[in-house]
C-alpha cells in the first residue's frame with residue numbers, strides 16, 4: 001500500500017513584510033506548509049510499520065521542483081508534481097481536480113493525507129474536495145491514525161470531543177498540526193533528496209476541463225491598520241498607572 | 250436575491266447562521282439531520298426548517314451528509330449555502346462545495362452584500378492580511394463561530410424530508426466528550442495570556458492568581474496548549490484558536506507570530522511583556538515591558 005501526501009508550496013510567512021498595508025511577496029522564498037509536514041511525518045511513521053512508498057504530491061509553479069526536496073529529505077520516497085503558473089495562487093476549486101487526476105495515476109494508494117489547513121490560507125477544503133472527486137470516504141482533523149488490514153482506525157479531534165472512527169481504505173485524511181513532531185532531516189538525507197525519483201507533469205498533460213475555475217475572486221488583501229501606541233514602560237508601577245489612565249483596570 | 254440554505258450540527262452556530270443568512274435573503278431555509286431538537290430551534294428562530302431523515306445518516310460521515318444536503322438543494326431553489334466554520338463544518342465545506350460545483354470560502358469573519366454580490370472577509374497569509382473575496386457561481390461560505398449573534402425568536406415552519414444515501418465507509422466506534430474547560434475567552438473583558446516564555450507549568454498558578462485579581466481569564470498561545478498541554482485548547486488565541494476583543498490583553502512571553510496576533514489585534518489595550526527587546530509582539534502593543542514575565546507577574550500581584 002502506498003501513501004500519498006499532498007503538500008502545498010507557500011511563501012515563507014516569516015519573511016513577508018508589510019508596506020503601506022500591502023504584503024510584499026517579491027523575493028520571499030518558497031516553503032512547504034507547516035501542517036503539511038505533520039501529514040508527511042504521519043505518512044512516514046505509518047510506512048515504517050506497514051511498508052509501501054510515501055509519495056509527495058504537489059501542484060504549483062516550477063519552483064515546486066526545488067521546494068519539494070525538503071519533503072524528499074524528510075522521508076518521502078518519491079515526488080509527483082504537476083506544474084503550471086496558473087496553479088500557484090488558485091483556490092481549491094481548481095487545485096482539487098488536478099490533485100485528484102494525479103492521484104488516479106498513482107498505483108495502490110491506501111491513504112491520502114493532507115494537513116488540516118495550508119500554512120497561508122488555512123482554508124482546509126482541498127482534502128474534502130479531492131475525496132469527493134475520487135468518491136472516497138474522508139476523516140478530518142485526525143490526531144491518531146492506525147492501520148488494521150484494509151481498515152484505518154482514526155481519532156477525529158473535534159472541539160467538544162474525540163470521535164474514534166473505523167473506515168475502509170482508501171481514505172482521505174487531514175491531520176492536525178499536533179499529531180506529531182516532524183523529523184528534521186540529516187545532512188545526508190538532504191543530499192540524497194535530489195536523487196529520489198520525481199515524476200513531473202505539465203498541467204495540460206492531464207487533459208482536464210478546468211473552464212470556469214477558479215471560482216474565487218480576491219477584491220483586496222491588505223494588512224489591518226494598526227496604530228498601537230508602542231510606549232515602553234520601565235516598571236510595574238508605571239504600567240499600572242498607564243492602565244489606570246486607560247481605564248482598563 | 251439568492252436563495253440561502255444554512256446548516257450546522259451545532260445548534261448555537263446554526264442560529265448564528267440564520268442571522269448571517271438574513272443579510273442575504275429574508276427567507277432562510279435551515280437544515281437539521283435526524284435532529285428533532287435542532288429542527289425545532291431552527292423553526293422557532295423563524296427559518297423554514299427542514300429535518301433531513303435517514304436512519305443510517307450520521308454527521309461523522311461527511312460524504313453522506315454532503316450527498317443528503319445536495320438532495321435538498323435540488324428541491325429548494327438556493328445557490329448560497331452557509332455552514333459553520335467549526336471543524337465539522339469546515340470538513341463538510343469542501344466536500345459539499347465539490348458536490349455543488351461551488352466556490353468555497355471558510356473561516357469567514359464578516360460578510361457584506363454589495364450590489365448583489367456577497368463580499369467575504371477572511372484572514373490570508375497566515376493572518377498577516379485580511380482578504381476580501383467573492384465567489385463566482387454557486388457559493389458555499391463557512392462562517393467563523395461567534396462572529397454574529399444568534400437569531401432571535403420568530404415564526405417559522407418545520408417539515409421533514411427523507412433522503413437516499415449510499416452505505417458509507419465510515420463507522421463511529423466511540424465518542425469521548427472532552428471533559429470540562431468551559432471557559433469562554435472570547436467573552437472576557439480582560440485576558441492574561443501566556444506563551445512559551447513561561448518557564449514551567451508550576452508558574453501557571455501565579456498567572457491564574459493575577460488573572461483572577463484583574464477579573465479576567467487566562468489564555469495562551471497555541472504551543473502552550475497543544476505541545477505543552479499546560480492549558481486547554483479552549484484557551485488558545487489566534488488563527489486556529491479564538492478571536493478575542495478584550496478591553497485589556499496582557500501578553501506574557503509571547504513572540505507575536507501572526508497566527509497568534511490575528512486573534513488579539515482587536516483588543517482595546519495590549520500590553521506585551523517579553524525579555525526580547527525586538528520581539529514582534531512589541532509592534533502590536535500599546536505598552537511594552539522588556540522584562541522577565543515571572544518577575545512582572547509577582548510584582549503585579551503585589552501592587553495591584
Ligand SMILES: Cc1cc2nc3c(=O)[nH]c(=O)nc-3n(C[C@H](O)[C@H](O)[C@H](O)COP(=O)(O)OP(=O)(O)OC[C@H]3O[C@@H](n4cnc5c(N)ncnc54)[C@H](O)[C@@H]3O)c2cc1C
Pocket residue numbers: 034035117118119122443444445446447469470471472473485486487488489490491501502503504505506507508509512522523524525528540541542543
Ligand atoms: C496554520 C497555523 C495556525 C496557527 N495557529 C496559531 C494560533 O491560533 N495561536 C497561536 O498562538 N499560534 C498559532 N500558530 C503557531 C504560531 O506560528 C507560533 O508558533 C506560536 O504562536 C508561538 O507561540 P509563543 O509566542 O508562545 O512561543 P515562541 O515563539 O517560542 O515565543 C516565546 C517568547 O517568549 C519570550 N520569553 C522567553 N522567556 C521569557 C521570560 N522569562 N519572560 C518574558 N518573555 C520571555 C521570548 O523572547 C519569545 O518572544 C499557528 C501556526 C500555523 C502554521
